[in-house]
Amino acid sequence: MNLRGVGVSPGVGHGPSYVLSVSVPEPPEGAAYAGEAEQEKERAMTALTRVAGELEARGNRAGGEAEEILKAQALMAEDPGVVVKVRSLIDRGVAAPRAVFEAFTKYRDVLAGSGGYLGERAADLNDIRDRVIAVLYGQAMPALPAKPEEPYVLVARDLAPADTALLSRAQVAAFVTEEGGPTSHTAILARAMGVPAVVACPGATGIPHGVRVMVDGTSGEVEVEPAEAHVADAVGAASARRAAISAARGPGRTADGQPVPLYANVGSPADLDAALAAEAEGVGLYRTEFLYLDRTRPPSPEEQRRAYRQALEAFPGGKVCVRTLDSGADKPLAFLPVPAEPNPALGERGLRLFRRFPEVMAAQLDALAAVAEEGLRVMAPMVATAEDAAWFVRACRDRGLPSAGVMIEIPAAALRARDLLAHADFVSVGTNDLSQYTFAADRQLGAVSALQDPWQPALLDLVAMTAEVAARVGKPCAVCGEAAADPVMACVLAGLGVGSLSMAPSSLAAVRAGLAAHSLDQCRTAAHAARAQPTAADARAAARAHLPALVRLGL
Numbered sequence: 001m002n003l004r005g006v007g008v009s010p011g012v013g014h015g016p017s018y019v020l021s022v023s024v025p026e027p028p029e030g031a032a033y034a035g036e037a038e039q040e041k042e043r044a045m046t047a048l049t050r051v052a053g054e055l056e057a058r059g060n061r062a063g064g065e066a067e068e069i070l071k072a073q074a075l076m077a078e079d080p081g082v083v084v085k086v087r088s089l090i091d092r093g094v095a096a097p098r099a100v101f102e103a104f105t106k107y108r109d110v111l112a113g114s115g116g117y118l119g120e121r122a123a124d125l126n127d128i129r130d131r132v133i134a135v136l137y138g139q140a141m142p143a144l145p146a147k148p149e150e151p152y153v154l155v156a157r158d159l160a161p162a163d164t165a166l167l168s169r170a171q172v173a174a175f176v177t178e179e180g181g182p183t184s185h186t187a188i189l190a191r192a193m194g195v196p197a198v199v200a201c202p203g204a205t206g207i208p209h210g211v212r213v214m215v216d217g218t219s220g221e222v223e224v225e226p227a228e229a230h231v232a233d234a235v236g237a238a239s240a241r242r243a244a245i246s247a248a249r250g251p252g253r254t255a256d257g258q259p260v261p262l263y264a265n266v267g268s269p270a271d272l273d274a275a276l277a278a279e280a281e282g283v284g285l286y287r288t289e290f291l292y293l294d295r296t297r298p299p300s301p302e303e304q305r306r307a308y309r310q311a312l313e314a315f316p317g318g319k320v321c322v323r324t325l326d327s328g329a330d331k332p333l334a335f336l337p338v339p340a341e342p343n344p345a346l347g348e349r350g351l352r353l354f355r356r357f358p359e360v361m362a363a364q365l366d367a368l369a370a371v372a373e374e375g376l377r378v379m380a381p382m383v384a385t386a387e388d389a390a391w392f393v394r395a396c397r398d399r400g401l402p403s404a405g406v407m408i409e410i411p412a413a414a415l416r417a418r419d420l421l422a423h424a425d426f427v428s429v430g431t432n433d434l435s436q437y438t439f440a441a442d443r444q445l446g447a448v449s450a451l452q453d454p455w456q457p458a459l460l461d462l463v464a465m466t467a468e469v470a471a472r473v474g475k476p477c478a479v480c481g482e483a484a485a486d487p488v489m490a491c492v493l494a495g496l497g498v499g500s501l502s503m504a505p506s507s508l509a510a511v512r513a514g515l516a517a518h519s520l521d522q523c524r525t526a527a528h529a530a531r532a533q534p535t536a537a538d539a540r541a542a543a544r545a546h547l548p549a550l551v552r553l554g555l
């Protein structure tokens with residue numbers, strides 16, 4: 001039997017399946033309690049506190065990325081909104097388990113409605129809810145085998161961080177989940193652990209318990225009871241690929257020595273370790289939204305300075321490009337409320353929101369200026385016009401910030417990059433949003449995701465125009481969207497004249513190897529061939545045909 005999902009953590013893993021089935025029954029609608037309301041509330045509060053405590057304790061034991069995730073979940077378990085809702089439902093006669101069920105379901109639906117990263121956190125709430133209900137029913141949550149004879153392939157509908165945080169590579173050969181997306185916690189933690197993972201794999205929980213399974217976290221293939229020879233071939237190919245990729249070390253450059261600095265995209269200080277381990281040359285995109293998440297008051301100046309300083313200290317002498325707050329649309333923040341909009345992606349987000357809340361921009365730029373040193377770059381998201389660029393750059397200059405740039409995420413900005421660069425010191429292309437706005441395709445909508453393809457020739461044209469203009473005026477042009485993480489695209493971007501690339505740390509090694517295997521001329525020829533094609537698929541195929549070493553590397 002073969003299944004297919006989305007590969008989110010590369011490599012091949014195989015072993016006996018361990019199918020995790022957690023089933024906490026839904027407490028019946030209308031369930032009431034017999035005793036006093038105060039006692040029932042006490043019971044519910046004790047269960048919420050106990051689950052929060054357990055999540056926090058697991059986080060402490062796990063450390064690293066899992067610790068942050070679990071601590072955030074512990075906070076969700078005792079979220080004031082949930083607590084108030086549970087108490088008021090109990091006041092209306094609803095039994096504690098049902099009250100917990102309804103309160104979390106409401107919270108989850110709100111999160112799911114926001115889509116993107118926050119939407120994927122909705123699955124976390126189901127897990128927290130089930131844990132609280134299990135405590136109220138006196139039901140034990142399933143434990144995973146701690147010391148298996150052989151690492152197993154963990155299969156589940158979805159995995160919660162609480163399930164996976166304490167696992168290690170000695171226990172788990174691979175993860176397969178029926179649900180989840182590339183930014184789900186299963187994906188994030190699997191990548192951090194270096195364990196292959198496939199998510200969004202229909203039929204996964206139908207895999208029988210204990211049968212041998214092979215998981216290819218690059219292609220997304222899951223093979224049940226594979227032939228032994230096939231396992232040997234796949235494992236051999238994966239380790240050859242790993243060896244070839246890890247052979248490329250040092251700064252990013254093409255085979256003939258053209259430097260293409262490779263930076264890391266970082267979403268919080270916790271990602272800095274992974275960026276260092278992957279030998280990033282600095283930070284090309286420091287997303288600062290984490291500072292403002294789950295709060296109603298702004299982060300203190302000291303808290304901000306600490307977060308920026310951490311990145312600068314991690315890369316002494318390197319470059320660190322901090323993006324100012326990008327709130328709104330796919331990153332809604334309670335902290336900066338805007339009136340309801342029919343099309344949030346086209347509304348007040350990113351830099352536009354600073355026009356409404358200039359004091360938030362001032363506080364962020366002041367904190368950056370307080371820690372500024374040579375390598376610091378500051379850039380604004382969602383810049384549409386030369387006026388936008390001038391306004392932002394002036395605010396940076398007024399504070400003596402050493403380098404102020406803008407992101408190119410809107411076609412208008414790419415078309416008139418020359419005018420923006422009359423003010424800005426550099427540009428960085430955000431291909432995620434540039435695709436969204438070029439193709440009028442909401443980045444959160446699966447139905448139009450085919451248009452979110454950076455290989456679309458129109459997108460390549462916009463990147464090329466931007467890079468050409470930047471070269472003409474002698475200012476740097478980077479790419480920091482997801483596109484840069486694809487080794488084939490990375491070569492094409494270098495060929496289009498993009499000077500540096502920034503990506504998730506886990507993608508750096510493959511991109512470094514891909515660039516090191518081709519000359520700048522080969523990259524240029526591949527870029528030219530890609531742009532000459534009418535469709536995204538043709539563009540990719542044409543580029544690959546001119547980058548033969550990528551095929552040898554299995555990239």
Ligand SMILES: C=C(OP(=O)(O)O)C(=O)O
Nearest residue numbers: 430431432433480481482
């Ligand atoms: C890098 C980008 O920013 P974000 O994904 O955070 O919107 C982008 O839009 O490409």
Ligand SMILES: [Mg+2]
Nearest residue numbers: 409430432433
């Ligand atoms: Mg963006």
